[in-house]
Amino acid sequence: MRIAFRKIALESSPFALHLDGVEFSGNFQRENDKVAIQATLKGTLELPCDRCGELFEELRNDTMKLKVHEGYYEGDDLDVIESHDHFVDFEKIAQSEIEAIRSQYHYCDKCKELEGE
């Protein structure tokens, strides 16, 4: 799902897409030179346990606020995503959010129990 920057209005619009068993949905709207996105990522992700290395499934329900800037962004807001093709690509954003979750530390249930001892 891709939307051209110039078509994005000041009023908030809804979006929803499905990716790898995960639902990425929310609202987006224009905010000066950026597009502000409020999103929820809901669904089951397969994650590698950082302790035993086993893959396990975790039910996620993450909410996030993102901003997309058309072209190079020179400000100091770390949450701004640059877009270089004049489109906001929701699928790409969802993928990078999933990657960000995967790159955090995760422990499977067995290892969580061990951690609690």
Ligand SMILES: [Zn+2]
């Ligand atoms: Zn484990």
